[in-house]
Amino acid sequence: MGKTVLTGKHFWYGNIAIxxxxxxxxxxFFAGYPITxxxxxxxxxxxxxxQIGGIFVQFEDELASMAAILGASWTGVKSMTSTSGPGFSxxxxxxxxxxxxxxxxxxxxTQRGGPSTGLxxxxxxxxxxxxxxxxxxxxxxxxxxxxxxxxxxxxxxxCFNLAEKYRVPVILLASETIAHSAGKVVVPPEDEIxxxxxxxxxxxxxxxxxxxPDEDLVPPMACAGEGYTITTTGLTHNEKGxxxxxxxAQEKLAxxxxxxxxxxxxxxxDVKEENMEDAKIAVVSYGQVSRPAKRAVKMAREEGIxxxxxxxxxxxxxxxxVIHKWAKQVEYFIVPELNxxxxxxxxxxxxxxxxxxxxxxxxxxxxxxxxxxxxxxxKVNKK
Amino acid sequence: xxxxxxxxxxxxELHPMDKWLRSERMxxxxxxxxxxxxxxxxxxxxxxxxxxxxxxxxxxxxxxxSGRGSGYLNVDGFHTTHGRAxxxxxxxxxxxxxxxxxxxxxxxxxxxxxxxxxxxACRRNDDLLVIxxxxxxxxxxxxxxxxxxxxxxxxxxAPYGNIEHPFNTPHVADASGAVYVARWTSIHVRRLEKSIAxxxxxxxxxxxxxxxxxPVNYGRRNKLPxxxxxxxxxxxxxxVRNGADxxxxxxxxxxxxxxxxxxxxxxxLTYYEGLKKLEERVRGAR
Numbered sequence: 001m002g003k004t005v006l007t008g009k010h011f012w013y014g015n016i017a018i019x020x021x022x023x024x025x026x027x028x029f030f031a032g033y034p035i036t037x038x039x040x041x042x043x044x045x046x047x048x049x050x051q052i053g054g055i056f057v058q059f060e061d062e063l064a065s066m067a068a069i070l071g072a073s074w075t076g077v078k079s080m081t082s083t084s085g086p087g088f089s090x091x092x093x094x095x096x097x098x099x100x101x102x103x104x105x106x107x108x109x110t111q112r113g114g115p116s117t118g119l120x121x122x123x124x125x126x127x128x129x130x131x132x133x134x135x136x137x138x139x140x141x142x143x144x145x146x147x148x149x150x151x152x153x154x155x156x157x158x159c160f161n162l163a164e165k166y167r168v169p170v171i172l173l174a175s176e177t178i179a180h181s182a183g184k185v186v187v188p189p190e191d192e193i194x195x196x197x198x199x200x201x202x203x204x205x206x207x208x209x210x211x212x213p214d215e216d217l218v219p220p221m222a223c224a225g226e227g228y229t230i231t232t233t234g235l236t237h238n239e240k241g242x243x244x245x246x247x248x249a250q251e252k253l254a255x256x257x258x259x260x261x262x263x264x265x266x267x268x269x270d271v272k273e274e275n276m277e278d279a280k281i282a283v284v285s286y287g288q289v290s291r292p293a294k295r296a297v298k299m300a301r302e303e304g305i306x307x308x309x310x311x312x313x314x315x316x317x318x319x320x321x322v323i324h325k326w327a328k329q330v331e332y333f334i335v336p337e338l339n340x341x342x343x344x345x346x347x348x349x350x351x352x353x354x355x356x357x358x359x360x361x362x363x364x365x366x367x368x369x370x371x372x373x374x375x376x377x378x379k380v381n382k383k
Numbered sequence: 384x385x386x387x388x389x390x391x392x393x394x395x396e397l398h399p400m401d402k403w404l405r406s407e408r409m410x411x412x413x414x415x416x417x418x419x420x421x422x423x424x425x426x427x428x429x430x431x432x433x434x435x436x437x438x439x440x441x442x443x444x445x446x447x448x449s450g451r452g453s454g455y456l457n458v459d460g461f462h463t464t465h466g467r468a469x470x471x472x473x474x475x476x477x478x479x480x481x482x483x484x485x486x487x488x489x490x491x492x493x494x495x496x497x498x499x500x501x502x503x504a505c506r507r508n509d510d511l512l513v514i515x516x517x518x519x520x521x522x523x524x525x526x527x528x529x530x531x532x533x534x535x536x537x538x539x540x541a542p543y544g545n546i547e548h549p550f551n552t553p554h555v556a557d558a559s560g561a562v563y564v565a566r567w568t569s570i571h572v573r574r575l576e577k578s579i580a581x582x583x584x585x586x587x588x589x590x591x592x593x594x595x596x597x598p599v600n601y602g603r604r605n606k607l608p609x610x611x612x613x614x615x616x617x618x619x620x621x622x623v624r625n626g627a628d629x630x631x632x633x634x635x636x637x638x639x640x641x642x643x644x645x646x647x648x649x650x651x652l653t654y655y656e657g658l659k660k661l662e663e664r665v666r667g668a669r
Contacts, residue, residue: 029478031470050665055477055658060503064470067463071443071474074461075482079474097464224459224475225482227438231405231454233462242408243454243462 004052005190012185014178015040015082017149018108019048020185021156022080024193027106028054029072029079031065033087036120037176038110041082062087066094070103074232076198076223078160082108084176085127086117088134095169096135097234099257102211102219104163104198106156108172110179113338113364123176124364125287125338131171132316138254140261142268143171143316145287149183155313161196162268166260167218173315175338177288177367205229211253212239217260261317270313271322275301279308281377282330282355284323284347286312288367289336295370300377307377312343323350332380336360336373402437403427405457412451416602416610418569418595419449422516423456425572426487429579441484443472445492448523448597449516452487466497473509480655483583484510490517490531494550498530505559507654508587514579515552515590516569518597519634526600533636537604549634556590557629557646563589564629564646568617569596571642578644587653594640 005024012020019041022030030049032042042058049056055072059065062083069079083091088109098105113119114126127134131143142162146152156172163170199220201208205228213219219239222228235243236250261268272290275297276282285293290311300307310326312319323333323346333355335344341359348357360376362368398404413419430440437458444453446465453460463471468486476484486493493501493515504511520538521527528538531552532545541547556564563582567575575593582589596602596613607613617640624632625643632641652660 029474031474050658050662053662057473057477057654059470060499063467064473064500064503067467067470068474068477070463071461071471071476072478073474075475075479077478079478093464094467097467224441224461225439225479229438229457229459231460231462233454234464235462241454243451 005187005193007187007189010185010187011182012149013040013180013182014146014149014152014174015110015180016044017153017185018082018156018172018174019044020187021153022106022160023048023052024187025078025157025160026195027078027080027160029069029077030054030081031057031059031068031072031079032081032083033059033062033065035084035087037112037179038082038084038108040179041108062090063093066091066107069105070094070098070101073103073105074224078104078164080106080108082110084110084112085114088127088130092130092134095141096137096139098169099135099139099141100234101232102167102221102257103169104167105169106159106163106172107169108156108174111173111175119365121176122365123288123338123367125175125289125342126364127173128315128339128342131173138258140258141171141316142166142168142261142314143173144313145173145315146178147288147290147311148178149181149185152178153185153187157193161194164196164198165218166264167198167221168261173287175288201228209239210241211237213256213260217256217263265317266321268314268317269319269322271319272311272313274309276308276310276326278306279330280306281332281334281380282308282310282326283334283336283373283377284310284312284343285336286315286343289338292368292370293336293373296373296377299370299374300381303378305377305381315343318346318350320350323347324352327351327354330355333357334360334373334376334380336362336368336376338362338364338367400424400427403430403457405455408455411455413448414599416596416598416614417448418518418593419452419516421569421572422514422575422593422595423452423487425576426485426514426579427456428576429583432576432580433583435483435583439481439483441472441475441482443468443475443484443486445488445497447489447492447521449487449489450492466492466495466500468492469497469500469504469511469513472511473504476510477655480510485512485514487514487516489522490515490519490552491521491529494552494555495530502555502559505556505561505588505590508560508562508651510586510588510653510655512579512582512589513591515592516595517552517592518595518601520597520601522597522600526604533634535636551629551633552592553590553632553645554629560588560651561590561646562587562648562651565590565644566592566594566632566642568594568621568640568642570614570617571621581644587651
């Protein structure tokens with residue numbers, strides 16, 4: 001047997017860190033389809049899984065890959081797929097099914113420039129809103145965004161933990177920049193990695209209702225072949241899992257699917273704040289943009305400008321309470337994004353007129369330089 | 384304790400299928416004359432005949448009338464998205480190989496929107512039993528053209544008659560590498576049951592097409608309006624030809640319906656078996 005957790009210091013590309021993070025999280029089923037710039041994740045897993053007894057399948061497309069990871073998760077196995085924009089679009093169908101059936105699973109999207117085939121080899125952050133509501137209907141999902149290979153490793157593990165805890169598909173919103181940047185990754189000893197597993201039923205099969213939630217709004221999950229005779233459907237269903245296509249059932253189910261995430265926002269949301277104590281200008285960033293943003297804030301501080309940085313590690317659910325809080329202190333939020341304003345609008349909404357929100361847009365392809373963000377801070381500071 | 388008559392006095396089993404049915408979900412949504420019921424009856428009887436533990440049986444379906452079956456049978460049931468029953472089922476089977484995983488879905492689900500998954504699962508030889516309940520039409524959505532509608536027949540989206548060439552689904556399965564290929568109809572319940580039982584004892588991608596009446600949305604528009612008209616067509620036109628060349632079993636209007644167990648391959652490794660061999664090789668080499 002090969003080693004499952006590669007404890008030690010490594011110099012890894014982001015994609016390798018993601019694959020190793022998944023293995024360390026206990027993922028033993030991977031289904032995917034080749035796509036730039038995500039393919040190295042599948043390649044690495046196809047090499048590693050036979051060593052450690054995981055199931056790897058390269059499917060005919062992303063539709064199948066997404067369906068297969070849901071099926072695998074229904075046996076109690078932790079499952080994952082990885083893709084980029086065009087494949088992510090195809091996966092939306094069964095991401096919706098995963099939300100509806102409440103299936104713990106992880107989807108990695110190493111974003112590239114879009115729309116459509118766009119920039120296969122270059123970076124972007126255009127899939128932020130798609131990650132939230134790319135599938136039809138009203139649902140809530142979890143998405144995390146890493147800014148380095150180390151964070152890619154760490155957050156992949158957290159994606160699995162959140163998926164298991166809340167019975168929901170979780171998206172790692174990475175990007176080409178992270179996928180293809182190499183950096184130091186420290187893998188802790190196996191027993192120091194905290195892993196979460198889905199709740200199992202505490203009652204015998206005859207008393208078990210597959211969609212009766214506990215107080216935390218998450219139902220315990222019996223899996224296939226465990227004697228619980230479960231039934232599940234993408235149709236609106238009742239606590240037995242039987243189709244119930246009425247307005248009443250819809251109100252109850254769809255509301256709970258949203259509330260189980262919304263009501264745990266503070267548990268799920270993770271942000272990193274720096275230099276915020278006396279800040280009047282806050283740069284709100286996520287993913288790879290956090291790195292030039294952090295540097296830009298440092299440059300501004302050296303000039304005596306009261307700038308701070310809020311890095312969103314959790315993208316969805318949105319860090320409403322964080323922005324709301326700082327909006328009372330800061331005068332400006334500056335949001336640099338590799339799109340034409342997606343998180344910007346969320347920040348603006350939560351600032352609610354208490355602070356001005358300024359977008360630094362870029363359509364993707366390259367990352368901001370620290371100076372570009374710094375200049376915007378300076379410009380705002382003069383106002 | 385004083386003597387009380389229990390309200391939950393044990394009920395006698397009333398129907399031989401009670402074990403397999405979620406009786407509390409009856410009545411079902413299917414129309415009079417529909418062939419889905421008899422097909423599921425044959426499947427459940429075959430499971431009994433082979434003696435498969437009910438708790439190990441998984442039923443995965445897609446969307447459409449037959450998609451609803453997974454919620455009526457008293458086994459682990461997964462009613463998935465349109466066309467994706469096969470890959471969903473592959474995920475279950477590979478992750479828990481001791482389960483008996485069955486996909487039972489419609490012709491539109493398996494051969495139109497799910498066609499790509501079907502041929503690739505045949506090619507990889509994923510270990511599934513796939514039963515296609517072929518009623519030549521999109522029943523649930525109101526009688527639109529299917530990839531199996533015979534030429535010249537009518538559908539709500541082919542009001543002047545079908546100009547397309549339908550799939551010969553056993554030939555698709557055979558050409559794509561399925562290890563077991565058969566075709567029966569929902570009126571040939573005993574032969575169908577035997578065929579399913581045979582397939583259940585095999586490994587790999589096993590495919591059985593079951594021709595099934597849809598009096599409401601196929602029959603009415605094609606001069607077969609009464610609930611038993613299509614069944615009568617099956618009865619009169621069926622010719623059993625086991626081992627027939629699948630390229631010669633295309634369904635055509637006014638031609639015999641060729642039924643039978645067409646293909647049986649035994650040597651082909653399943654995807655899972657291949658993976659296990661690969662694992663041994665990789666670990667041995669280390």
